[in-house]
Amino acid sequence: MPRGDKGAYTDKQKRQAEHIEEGYEKKGVSKKTAEKRAWATVNKESGGGKKSGSGRKKSSASKKKSSSKKSSRKG
Numbered sequence: 001m002p003r004g005d006k007g008a009y010t011d012k013q014k015r016q017a018e019h020i021e022e023g024y025e026k027k028g029v030s031k032k033t034a035e036k037r038a039w040a041t042v043n044k045e046s047g048g049g050k051k052s053g054s055g056r057k058k059s060s061a062s063k064k065k066s067s068s069k070k071s072s073r074k075g
Contacts, residue, residue, distance in 0.1 A: 016038075017042045
């Protein structure tokens, strides 16, 4: 598959990229740049093209634990 081929993406990912691209174009970004940014956003959110779900690692964002608990001691 040549670089830039969008065949490995789901229909939903293609729709998302199109919608994001339109938003960038409305902001005055060039067609080429808007397309690049849209696909970069889709890749970031979904991890890229079609992949099977079995045996895949979970994203690092879901592994992070909240460290917002603080000591309740008063000094």
